[in-house]
Amino acid sequence: MIHQLSKKETFSLYVIEESATVKSIANHLPQHADFILAGSQNNPNIALEEILRKNRFPDAVILNVEMCAGHQTNLPELLTNHTSLIITSRSAEDAVQAFNYKAVDFLINPTDLTHLDRTLDKVRCCKYPVAFKDPARHFYIQSEAKGKMIRLHHDDIFHVEACQNYVTIHLEKSKYMTYLTMKELEEKFSNTSFLRIHKSYFVNESKIHSVDGDYVILENNLFLKIGANYKDSMLATLHPNFFISKRGGLRMAK
Incomplete structure (x- = not known):
């Protein structure tokens, strides 16, 4: 389901994950006032249809590569040059795929919310590289x-x-x-x-x-x-x- 975007928000986030993970991310997202959940799906093929119906791609997409394997879809390749792609999986071995897809980050499932915070900072940095410099050393x-x-x-x-x-x-x-x-x-x-x-x-x-x-x-x-x-x-x-x-x-x- 695609949610209506607020004009006040800077970053739109679409999540292609299991329902429990989507719920966890949605509950945590209010801590990041500049992000809004633009939509979510547990079927990559339906997610692609929803994303393509919009006028523009989401600023970031969290994508479970194990779901893509189950649905035999090339969704990561289709998204990689159009959004900040965040790959998730239960297996650390899938980090190789994240590297090949030029993902901004790779997260192990179940998602650690502290690591999600770090990932959202990377998304911000991709859009505003000057504004988001390294923190004090x-x-x-x-x-x-x-x-x-x-x-x-x-x-x-x-x-x-x-x-x-x-x-x-x-x-x-x-x-x-x-x-x-x-x-x-x-x-x-x-x-x-x-x-x-x-x-x-x-x-x-x-x-x-x-x-x-x-x-x-x-x-x-x-x-x-x-x-x-x-x-x-x-x-x-x-x-x-x-x-x-x-x-x-x-x-x-x-």
């Missing part, structure tokens, strides 16, 4: 000394580790403890170079040397375990920067 923490704040630059941080009711921020030759939770940091680190790889770890992507099986290896030779609940999301985030041949038969390592 530094932040302040309260030190153990009362009334003292310490300025930390993103590029100096290797990883952050949860320690009971506080966190330890590890730099190359020093570390700082501060009274923060991982949940608070997850909000602060949204749309930055920091990745949640474990319930107890954030890592700075710029400090990753390699990913080997269930471990992230940092440039300081520190091995950090990847949590099972975070692996697919981490790989999906890394994948747009992963060079891979378009030849058949190659699959993404898990």
Whole structure:
């Protein structure tokens, strides 16, 4: 069903997903006042008919590629040059398709709303690249000394580790403890170079040397375990920067 667009809204979003996912996104979207749900469908073929009946393509389309496979449709190829395409799937291996379709992002289902926020920022950036620059590359923490704040630059941080009711921020030759939770940091680190790889770890992507099986290896030779609940999301985030041949038969390592 196509919903009437409001002239006050800047970005129109169409969702081709399972009904539960559509409901979750629709309930979350009011937090983004510049986005409106232009329509939704769980049948890609009907969705294409609805989109083509409009005078213009939606600004962004969230598309479940597993649904496309089930309906044998080439919808991703038809949309890729006309909208900001966001590919979703339950399998991290489908990130390869997102890369080939030039999607602005790839989301693992069930959709993490924090990651959806990051994706909508990417859509904004595609339309207004000057207005949406990278956020501040530094932040302040309260030190153990009362009334003292310490300025930390993103590029100096290797990883952050949860320690009971506080966190330890590890730099190359020093570390700082501060009274923060991982949940608070997850909000602060949204749309930055920091990745949640474990319930107890954030890592700075710029400090990753390699990913080997269930471990992230940092440039300081520190091995950090990847949590099972975070692996697919981490790989999906890394994948747009992963060079891979378009030849058949190659699959993404898990």
